[in-house]
Amino acid sequence: MDAPTPFFFNLERSVAQRKQMSCLKLPGGRVTSSPEEMRDHAMDFYTNIFGGEQCSIEGREEILEGFPQLSPEEKAALDLELTLEELTGAVNQMASGRAPGIDGLSGEFLKHFWGVLGADLRGVFSECFRTGSLPVSCRRAVLSLLPKKGDLALLKNWRPVALLTVDYKWSLPAGETTEGSCGLECPPTLSAYADDVSIFVSSQRDVQCLQDTLSLYERASSARVNWAKSSALLLGRWREQVVPSLPGGLQWETEGLKVLGVFLGTEAFKAKNWEGAKEKVCARLSKWKWLLPQMSYRGRVLVANTLVASTLWHRLMALTPPRNLVSSIQQDIVDFFWSGRHWVRAAALYLPLAEGGQGLICIQSKIASFRLRTVSRLLYDCGPSCLNFGKLLLRSVGRFGYHKQLFLLNPEELDLSGLTPFYTSVLQAWHTFKFTRATSEMPGMWVFEEPLFFNGLQGHYSLPACEPV
DSSP states (O other): OOSSSHHHHHHHHHHSOOOOOOOEEOTTSOEEOOHHHHHHHHHHHHHHHHOOOOOOHHHHHHHHTTSOOOOHHHHHHHTSOOOHHHHHHHHHTOOSSOOOOTTOOOHHHHHHTHHHHHHHHHHHHHHHHHHTOOOGGGGOOEEEEEEOSSOTTSGGGEEEEEEOOHHHHHHSOOGGGGTSOOSSOOOOOOOOOSTTOOOOOOSHHHHHHHHHHHHHHHHHHOOOOOGGGOOEEOOSOOTTSOOOOOSTTOOEESSEEEETTEEEESHHHHGGGGTTHHHHHHHHHHTTTTTGGGOOHHHHHHIIIIIIGGGGHHHHTTOOOOHHHHHHHHHHHHHHHHSSOOOSOHHHHTSOGGGTSOOOOOHHHHHHHHHHHHHHHHHHTOSOTTHHHHHHHHHTGGGOOOSGGGGGSOGGGOOOTTSOHHHHHHHHHHTTSOOOOOSSOOOTGGGGGSOSSSOTTGGGOOOOOOOOO
Protein backbone atom coordinates (compact mmCIF):
# COMPACT_ATOMS: atom_id res chain seq x y z
CA MET A 1 0.00 0.00 0.00
CA ASP A 2 2.71 2.47 1.02
CA ALA A 3 4.45 2.63 -2.33
CA PRO A 4 4.94 5.92 -4.25
CA THR A 5 1.67 5.59 -6.17
CA PRO A 6 -1.18 8.06 -6.80
CA PHE A 7 -3.38 5.94 -4.51
CA PHE A 8 -0.98 6.38 -1.61
CA PHE A 9 -0.57 10.14 -2.06
CA ASN A 10 -4.34 10.59 -2.39
CA LEU A 11 -4.84 9.15 1.09
CA GLU A 12 -3.87 12.52 2.51
CA ARG A 13 -6.39 14.32 0.32
CA SER A 14 -9.20 11.97 1.33
CA VAL A 15 -9.06 13.19 4.93
CA ALA A 16 -8.57 16.85 4.03
CA GLN A 17 -11.53 19.18 4.03
CA ARG A 18 -12.78 19.64 0.50
CA LYS A 19 -13.21 23.28 -0.39
CA GLN A 20 -16.31 23.97 -2.42
CA MET A 21 -17.64 27.15 -3.94
CA SER A 22 -20.58 27.87 -1.65
CA CYS A 23 -21.19 31.50 -2.59
CA LEU A 24 -19.96 34.31 -4.83
CA LYS A 25 -19.86 38.07 -4.51
CA LEU A 26 -21.56 39.74 -7.47
CA PRO A 27 -20.25 42.98 -9.06
CA GLY A 28 -22.72 45.06 -7.03
CA GLY A 29 -21.35 43.67 -3.77
CA ARG A 30 -24.25 41.33 -3.06
CA VAL A 31 -23.33 37.79 -2.01
CA THR A 32 -25.35 35.01 -3.60
CA SER A 33 -25.51 31.25 -3.14
CA SER A 34 -27.96 30.69 -6.00
CA PRO A 35 -26.45 28.21 -8.50
CA GLU A 36 -28.00 30.09 -11.43
CA GLU A 37 -26.60 33.48 -10.37
CA MET A 38 -23.21 31.97 -9.55
CA ARG A 39 -23.07 30.29 -12.96
CA ASP A 40 -24.05 33.47 -14.82
CA HIS A 41 -21.49 35.53 -12.90
CA ALA A 42 -18.74 32.97 -13.57
CA MET A 43 -19.56 32.92 -17.29
CA ASP A 44 -19.39 36.71 -17.52
CA PHE A 45 -16.17 36.83 -15.50
CA TYR A 46 -14.26 34.24 -17.52
CA THR A 47 -15.71 35.39 -20.84
CA ASN A 48 -14.15 38.77 -20.13
CA ILE A 49 -10.81 37.13 -19.32
CA PHE A 50 -10.62 34.50 -22.05
CA GLY A 51 -12.58 36.32 -24.73
CA GLY A 52 -10.71 36.76 -27.99
CA GLU A 53 -9.38 40.20 -28.89
CA GLN A 54 -8.03 41.56 -32.12
CA CYS A 55 -4.23 41.55 -32.07
CA SER A 56 -2.12 44.12 -33.86
CA ILE A 57 -0.44 42.55 -36.88
CA GLU A 58 2.09 45.39 -37.00
CA GLY A 59 2.97 44.90 -33.34
CA ARG A 60 3.32 41.17 -33.80
CA GLU A 61 5.65 41.64 -36.76
CA GLU A 62 7.75 44.12 -34.78
CA ILE A 63 8.18 41.65 -31.91
CA LEU A 64 8.98 38.73 -34.20
CA GLU A 65 11.36 40.76 -36.33
CA GLY A 66 14.45 39.73 -34.38
CA PHE A 67 13.53 36.06 -34.06
CA PRO A 68 15.61 33.47 -35.92
CA GLN A 69 14.03 32.26 -39.15
CA LEU A 70 13.66 28.73 -40.42
CA SER A 71 15.91 27.68 -43.23
CA PRO A 72 14.24 26.45 -46.44
CA GLU A 73 15.21 22.88 -45.53
CA GLU A 74 13.66 23.16 -42.05
CA LYS A 75 10.50 24.70 -43.46
CA ALA A 76 10.20 21.92 -46.02
CA ALA A 77 10.67 19.29 -43.29
CA LEU A 78 7.93 20.81 -41.14
CA ASP A 79 5.55 21.11 -44.08
CA LEU A 80 5.68 17.38 -44.79
CA GLU A 81 2.45 15.46 -44.41
CA LEU A 82 1.85 13.79 -41.06
CA THR A 83 2.71 10.11 -40.89
CA LEU A 84 1.14 7.43 -38.75
CA GLU A 85 4.57 6.53 -37.32
CA GLU A 86 5.09 10.12 -36.18
CA LEU A 87 1.71 10.22 -34.44
CA THR A 88 2.30 6.81 -32.85
CA GLY A 89 5.57 8.01 -31.35
CA ALA A 90 3.87 11.10 -29.93
CA VAL A 91 1.09 9.02 -28.36
CA ASN A 92 3.56 6.62 -26.73
CA GLN A 93 5.38 9.55 -25.10
CA MET A 94 2.24 10.86 -23.41
CA ALA A 95 2.21 10.96 -19.61
CA SER A 96 -0.37 8.85 -17.81
CA GLY A 97 -2.76 9.95 -15.10
CA ARG A 98 -3.65 13.33 -16.62
CA ALA A 99 -7.15 14.77 -16.45
CA PRO A 100 -9.17 14.44 -19.68
CA GLY A 101 -10.77 17.29 -21.55
CA ILE A 102 -14.35 17.98 -22.57
CA ASP A 103 -14.70 14.65 -24.41
CA GLY A 104 -13.71 12.63 -21.32
CA LEU A 105 -11.12 10.57 -23.22
CA SER A 106 -7.88 10.02 -21.31
CA GLY A 107 -4.39 9.36 -22.57
CA GLU A 108 -4.63 5.74 -21.42
CA PHE A 109 -7.75 5.29 -23.55
CA LEU A 110 -5.99 6.67 -26.61
CA LYS A 111 -2.96 4.42 -26.10
CA HIS A 112 -5.08 1.31 -25.61
CA PHE A 113 -7.24 1.85 -28.70
CA TRP A 114 -4.59 3.46 -30.89
CA GLY A 115 -4.56 0.50 -33.22
CA VAL A 116 -8.24 1.18 -33.96
CA LEU A 117 -8.27 4.99 -33.88
CA GLY A 118 -4.81 5.86 -35.23
CA ALA A 119 -5.56 5.91 -38.95
CA ASP A 120 -8.77 7.92 -38.49
CA LEU A 121 -7.09 10.52 -36.26
CA ARG A 122 -4.28 10.87 -38.76
CA GLY A 123 -6.86 11.74 -41.40
CA VAL A 124 -8.52 14.26 -39.07
CA PHE A 125 -5.32 16.15 -38.33
CA SER A 126 -4.09 16.03 -41.89
CA GLU A 127 -7.31 17.81 -42.81
CA CYS A 128 -6.73 20.30 -39.97
CA PHE A 129 -3.29 21.19 -41.31
CA ARG A 130 -4.69 21.51 -44.82
CA THR A 131 -7.57 23.83 -43.85
CA GLY A 132 -5.88 25.62 -40.95
CA SER A 133 -8.82 24.93 -38.64
CA LEU A 134 -9.13 22.61 -35.63
CA PRO A 135 -12.19 20.54 -34.68
CA VAL A 136 -14.61 22.12 -32.22
CA SER A 137 -13.56 19.75 -29.43
CA CYS A 138 -9.95 20.92 -29.76
CA ARG A 139 -11.04 24.54 -29.47
CA ARG A 140 -12.86 24.07 -26.19
CA ALA A 141 -11.61 23.46 -22.67
CA VAL A 142 -13.13 22.62 -19.31
CA LEU A 143 -12.20 25.14 -16.61
CA SER A 144 -11.44 23.53 -13.27
CA LEU A 145 -11.27 26.14 -10.47
CA LEU A 146 -8.76 25.64 -7.66
CA PRO A 147 -8.99 27.78 -4.49
CA LYS A 148 -6.19 30.23 -3.74
CA LYS A 149 -5.56 32.43 -0.72
CA GLY A 150 -7.99 35.19 0.06
CA ASP A 151 -11.75 35.60 0.04
CA LEU A 152 -13.17 32.62 -1.88
CA ALA A 153 -16.36 34.57 -2.53
CA LEU A 154 -14.35 36.46 -5.18
CA LEU A 155 -13.71 34.64 -8.43
CA LYS A 156 -10.28 36.24 -8.75
CA ASN A 157 -9.19 34.05 -5.83
CA TRP A 158 -9.94 30.86 -7.79
CA ARG A 159 -7.21 29.66 -10.13
CA PRO A 160 -8.66 28.47 -13.48
CA VAL A 161 -7.02 25.36 -14.92
CA ALA A 162 -7.97 24.63 -18.54
CA LEU A 163 -8.46 20.91 -19.16
CA LEU A 164 -7.75 20.36 -22.86
CA THR A 165 -8.57 17.31 -24.90
CA VAL A 166 -5.83 14.72 -25.20
CA ASP A 167 -5.68 14.79 -28.99
CA TYR A 168 -5.12 18.55 -28.92
CA LYS A 169 -2.25 18.32 -26.42
CA TRP A 170 -0.21 15.70 -28.22
CA SER A 171 -0.85 16.68 -31.81
CA LEU A 172 -0.32 20.43 -31.95
CA PRO A 173 2.38 22.78 -30.58
CA ALA A 174 -0.02 25.00 -28.63
CA GLY A 175 -0.25 26.34 -25.11
CA GLU A 176 1.96 24.75 -22.50
CA THR A 177 2.76 21.82 -24.79
CA THR A 178 5.01 24.10 -26.83
CA GLU A 179 7.62 24.65 -24.15
CA GLY A 180 8.91 21.20 -23.38
CA SER A 181 6.37 18.51 -24.24
CA CYS A 182 5.44 19.29 -27.81
CA GLY A 183 3.94 16.17 -29.35
CA LEU A 184 5.17 16.54 -32.91
CA GLU A 185 8.58 17.76 -34.00
CA CYS A 186 8.58 21.56 -33.95
CA PRO A 187 11.41 23.87 -32.78
CA PRO A 188 9.57 27.07 -31.74
CA THR A 189 11.28 29.95 -29.98
CA LEU A 190 9.30 31.23 -27.01
CA SER A 191 9.21 34.79 -25.72
CA ALA A 192 8.81 35.58 -22.03
CA TYR A 193 5.45 36.67 -20.69
CA ALA A 194 5.12 39.56 -18.29
CA ASP A 195 4.39 37.12 -15.44
CA ASP A 196 7.05 36.59 -12.76
CA VAL A 197 9.57 38.93 -14.36
CA SER A 198 11.81 41.20 -12.27
CA ILE A 199 12.95 44.45 -13.86
CA PHE A 200 15.50 46.99 -12.57
CA VAL A 201 14.93 50.67 -13.34
CA SER A 202 17.04 53.64 -12.32
CA SER A 203 15.25 56.61 -13.89
CA GLN A 204 11.95 57.80 -15.27
CA ARG A 205 13.31 57.08 -18.73
CA ASP A 206 13.65 53.40 -17.82
CA VAL A 207 10.05 53.34 -16.60
CA GLN A 208 8.85 54.91 -19.85
CA CYS A 209 10.84 52.36 -21.86
CA LEU A 210 9.22 49.58 -19.83
CA GLN A 211 5.75 50.99 -20.48
CA ASP A 212 6.42 51.24 -24.22
CA THR A 213 7.68 47.65 -24.35
CA LEU A 214 4.69 46.30 -22.42
CA SER A 215 2.31 48.32 -24.56
CA LEU A 216 3.80 46.80 -27.71
CA TYR A 217 3.50 43.31 -26.26
CA GLU A 218 -0.11 43.91 -25.21
CA ARG A 219 -1.07 45.09 -28.69
CA ALA A 220 0.60 42.09 -30.31
CA SER A 221 -0.71 39.42 -27.94
CA SER A 222 -3.86 40.94 -26.33
CA ALA A 223 -2.30 40.02 -22.95
CA ARG A 224 -2.47 42.48 -20.07
CA VAL A 225 -0.29 43.23 -17.07
CA ASN A 226 -2.12 42.92 -13.76
CA TRP A 227 -0.70 45.90 -11.91
CA ALA A 228 -2.74 45.00 -8.82
CA LYS A 229 -0.56 41.90 -8.41
CA SER A 230 2.69 43.74 -9.13
CA SER A 231 4.98 45.38 -6.60
CA ALA A 232 8.00 47.68 -6.62
CA LEU A 233 10.90 47.97 -4.18
CA LEU A 234 13.00 51.10 -3.79
CA LEU A 235 16.68 50.26 -3.32
CA GLY A 236 19.64 52.43 -2.42
CA ARG A 237 19.91 56.04 -1.35
CA TRP A 238 18.30 58.42 -3.80
CA ARG A 239 19.08 61.58 -1.83
CA GLU A 240 18.47 64.51 -4.18
CA GLN A 241 17.44 62.33 -7.11
CA VAL A 242 13.80 62.21 -8.17
CA VAL A 243 12.22 58.84 -7.49
CA PRO A 244 10.54 57.57 -10.71
CA SER A 245 6.76 57.49 -10.78
CA LEU A 246 5.23 54.10 -11.58
CA PRO A 247 2.36 53.07 -13.87
CA GLY A 248 -0.86 51.33 -12.86
CA GLY A 249 -1.08 52.99 -9.45
CA LEU A 250 2.03 51.17 -8.17
CA GLN A 251 3.68 52.56 -5.06
CA TRP A 252 7.28 52.07 -4.00
CA GLU A 253 7.84 49.68 -1.11
CA THR A 254 10.80 50.11 1.24
CA GLU A 255 10.74 46.93 3.33
CA GLY A 256 10.79 44.27 0.63
CA LEU A 257 8.73 42.32 -1.87
CA LYS A 258 7.66 38.78 -2.62
CA VAL A 259 9.37 37.13 -5.59
CA LEU A 260 8.26 33.65 -6.71
CA GLY A 261 6.86 32.89 -3.27
CA VAL A 262 9.93 34.12 -1.36
CA PHE A 263 9.98 37.29 0.77
CA LEU A 264 13.10 39.35 0.00
CA GLY A 265 14.12 42.57 1.71
CA THR A 266 15.02 43.62 5.22
CA GLU A 267 15.68 41.04 7.94
CA ALA A 268 12.27 41.66 9.47
CA PHE A 269 10.60 41.26 6.09
CA LYS A 270 12.51 38.06 5.27
CA ALA A 271 11.37 36.60 8.59
CA LYS A 272 7.92 36.19 7.02
CA ASN A 273 9.32 33.24 5.05
CA TRP A 274 9.48 31.17 8.22
CA GLU A 275 6.29 32.29 9.97
CA GLY A 276 4.24 29.19 10.67
CA ALA A 277 6.70 26.88 8.87
CA LYS A 278 6.98 24.48 11.79
CA GLU A 279 3.22 24.55 12.37
CA LYS A 280 2.56 23.68 8.72
CA VAL A 281 4.96 20.73 8.91
CA CYS A 282 3.29 19.44 12.07
CA ALA A 283 -0.16 19.86 10.51
CA ARG A 284 0.95 17.94 7.42
CA LEU A 285 2.33 15.12 9.54
CA SER A 286 -0.80 14.98 11.69
CA LYS A 287 -2.92 14.19 8.62
CA TRP A 288 -1.18 10.79 8.50
CA LYS A 289 -1.51 9.91 12.20
CA TRP A 290 -4.69 7.92 11.54
CA LEU A 291 -2.82 5.66 9.11
CA LEU A 292 0.50 5.53 10.96
CA PRO A 293 -0.04 2.16 12.75
CA GLN A 294 -0.63 0.45 9.38
CA MET A 295 2.31 2.11 7.61
CA SER A 296 5.70 0.48 7.21
CA TYR A 297 8.94 2.38 7.79
CA ARG A 298 9.23 2.74 4.04
CA GLY A 299 5.86 4.47 3.89
CA ARG A 300 6.76 6.81 6.75
CA VAL A 301 9.97 7.81 4.99
CA LEU A 302 7.97 8.41 1.81
CA VAL A 303 5.59 10.77 3.61
CA ALA A 304 8.39 12.62 5.41
CA ASN A 305 10.63 13.02 2.36
CA THR A 306 8.13 13.54 -0.45
CA LEU A 307 5.15 15.26 1.14
CA VAL A 308 6.54 17.12 4.15
CA ALA A 309 10.20 18.07 3.84
CA SER A 310 9.86 18.88 0.15
CA THR A 311 7.60 21.84 0.99
CA LEU A 312 10.66 23.60 2.44
CA TRP A 313 13.03 23.18 -0.51
CA HIS A 314 11.85 26.20 -2.49
CA ARG A 315 12.75 28.62 0.32
CA LEU A 316 15.84 26.77 1.51
CA MET A 317 17.38 27.02 -1.97
CA ALA A 318 17.60 30.80 -1.64
CA LEU A 319 17.45 31.57 2.07
CA THR A 320 19.26 30.70 5.27
CA PRO A 321 16.69 29.55 7.88
CA PRO A 322 16.79 30.47 11.58
CA ARG A 323 19.28 28.41 13.53
CA ASN A 324 16.82 26.43 15.64
CA LEU A 325 14.07 25.98 13.05
CA VAL A 326 15.75 23.23 11.02
CA SER A 327 16.68 21.17 14.08
CA SER A 328 13.14 21.50 15.46
CA ILE A 329 11.50 20.38 12.21
CA GLN A 330 14.02 17.56 11.87
CA GLN A 331 13.09 16.33 15.34
CA ASP A 332 9.39 16.37 14.40
CA ILE A 333 10.14 14.23 11.33
CA VAL A 334 12.17 11.72 13.37
CA ASP A 335 9.38 11.54 15.99
CA PHE A 336 6.87 10.86 13.21
CA PHE A 337 9.05 8.06 11.85
CA TRP A 338 9.26 6.23 15.18
CA SER A 339 5.81 7.18 16.57
CA GLY A 340 7.12 6.13 19.96
CA ARG A 341 10.44 4.94 21.36
CA HIS A 342 13.53 5.81 19.31
CA TRP A 343 15.40 2.56 18.81
CA VAL A 344 18.49 3.83 16.98
CA ARG A 345 20.21 7.17 16.59
CA ALA A 346 18.75 9.58 14.06
CA ALA A 347 22.04 9.68 12.14
CA ALA A 348 21.59 6.00 11.29
CA LEU A 349 18.15 6.70 9.79
CA TYR A 350 19.64 9.18 7.33
CA LEU A 351 21.84 6.53 5.72
CA PRO A 352 20.68 4.90 2.46
CA LEU A 353 19.02 1.49 2.60
CA ALA A 354 22.11 -0.10 1.08
CA GLU A 355 24.17 1.14 4.04
CA GLY A 356 21.78 -0.04 6.73
CA GLY A 357 19.72 3.13 7.10
CA GLN A 358 16.18 4.09 6.12
CA GLY A 359 16.87 6.94 3.69
CA LEU A 360 15.11 9.48 5.91
CA ILE A 361 15.77 13.02 4.80
CA CYS A 362 18.37 15.08 6.67
CA ILE A 363 17.34 18.68 6.12
CA GLN A 364 20.73 20.13 7.00
CA SER A 365 22.45 17.85 4.47
CA LYS A 366 19.90 18.85 1.85
CA ILE A 367 20.67 22.53 2.48
CA ALA A 368 24.37 21.78 2.07
CA SER A 369 23.66 20.09 -1.28
CA PHE A 370 21.80 23.20 -2.45
CA ARG A 371 24.79 25.36 -1.49
CA LEU A 372 27.23 23.04 -3.24
CA ARG A 373 25.14 23.33 -6.38
CA THR A 374 25.68 27.08 -6.18
CA VAL A 375 29.43 26.47 -5.79
CA SER A 376 29.42 24.37 -8.94
CA ARG A 377 27.65 27.09 -10.90
CA LEU A 378 30.06 29.74 -9.63
CA LEU A 379 33.16 27.73 -10.44
CA TYR A 380 32.07 26.58 -13.88
CA ASP A 381 30.09 29.70 -14.93
CA CYS A 382 27.13 27.52 -15.87
CA GLY A 383 24.39 29.14 -13.82
CA PRO A 384 21.90 31.93 -14.49
CA SER A 385 23.06 35.49 -15.06
CA CYS A 386 21.97 36.48 -11.54
CA LEU A 387 25.09 34.69 -10.24
CA ASN A 388 27.06 37.73 -11.39
CA PHE A 389 25.62 39.49 -8.34
CA GLY A 390 26.93 36.65 -6.23
CA LYS A 391 30.41 37.10 -7.65
CA LEU A 392 30.29 40.79 -6.75
CA LEU A 393 29.33 39.89 -3.18
CA LEU A 394 32.14 37.35 -2.93
CA ARG A 395 34.65 39.95 -4.12
CA SER A 396 33.81 42.02 -1.03
CA VAL A 397 35.21 39.39 1.36
CA GLY A 398 38.32 40.84 3.00
CA ARG A 399 38.44 43.43 0.20
CA PHE A 400 40.58 41.00 -1.79
CA GLY A 401 38.50 41.14 -4.96
CA TYR A 402 38.37 37.32 -5.18
CA HIS A 403 35.42 35.17 -6.14
CA LYS A 404 36.61 31.78 -7.41
CA GLN A 405 39.88 32.12 -5.50
CA LEU A 406 37.96 32.26 -2.21
CA PHE A 407 37.38 28.52 -2.47
CA LEU A 408 41.17 27.96 -2.25
CA LEU A 409 41.73 29.97 0.92
CA ASN A 410 41.92 28.71 4.48
CA PRO A 411 38.41 29.23 5.93
CA GLU A 412 39.64 29.80 9.49
CA GLU A 413 41.55 32.90 8.42
CA LEU A 414 38.78 34.53 6.38
CA ASP A 415 36.65 37.36 7.72
CA LEU A 416 33.12 36.71 6.44
CA SER A 417 31.42 39.33 8.60
CA GLY A 418 30.49 41.52 5.62
CA LEU A 419 29.09 38.70 3.49
CA THR A 420 25.39 37.90 3.18
CA PRO A 421 24.11 34.88 5.17
CA PHE A 422 23.41 32.93 1.98
CA TYR A 423 26.92 33.19 0.53
CA THR A 424 28.41 32.65 3.97
CA SER A 425 26.58 29.32 4.04
CA VAL A 426 27.86 28.60 0.51
CA LEU A 427 31.48 28.94 1.64
CA GLN A 428 30.80 26.95 4.80
CA ALA A 429 29.25 24.11 2.81
CA TRP A 430 32.25 24.05 0.47
CA HIS A 431 34.70 23.82 3.35
CA THR A 432 33.02 20.71 4.72
CA PHE A 433 35.22 19.00 2.12
CA LYS A 434 38.82 18.39 3.05
CA PHE A 435 41.12 18.61 0.06
CA THR A 436 44.83 18.98 -0.52
CA ARG A 437 46.71 20.41 -3.46
CA ALA A 438 49.91 18.96 -4.85
CA THR A 439 52.93 21.14 -4.09
CA SER A 440 55.39 19.25 -6.27
CA GLU A 441 54.19 20.87 -9.46
CA MET A 442 53.49 24.57 -9.67
CA PRO A 443 52.73 25.68 -13.25
CA GLY A 444 54.80 28.63 -14.31
CA MET A 445 52.44 31.41 -15.37
CA TRP A 446 49.50 30.04 -13.40
CA VAL A 447 51.21 31.13 -10.21
CA PHE A 448 49.96 34.65 -10.94
CA GLU A 449 46.38 33.35 -10.62
CA GLU A 450 47.05 32.08 -7.10
CA PRO A 451 45.69 34.10 -4.15
CA LEU A 452 48.50 35.92 -2.39
CA PHE A 453 47.07 35.84 1.14
CA PHE A 454 45.75 32.93 3.26
CA ASN A 455 46.79 30.46 0.58
CA GLY A 456 48.23 27.27 2.03
CA LEU A 457 49.95 26.38 -1.22
CA GLN A 458 51.78 29.70 -1.41
CA GLY A 459 53.20 29.08 2.03
CA HIS A 460 55.68 26.62 0.52
CA TYR A 461 57.40 29.39 -1.40
CA SER A 462 59.40 32.26 0.01
CA LEU A 463 59.81 35.61 -1.61
CA PRO A 464 63.42 36.74 -2.01
CA ALA A 465 64.46 39.61 0.19
CA CYS A 466 64.90 42.92 -1.55
CA GLU A 467 67.59 45.37 -0.59
CA PRO A 468 67.13 49.07 -1.14
CA VAL A 469 69.35 50.52 -3.81
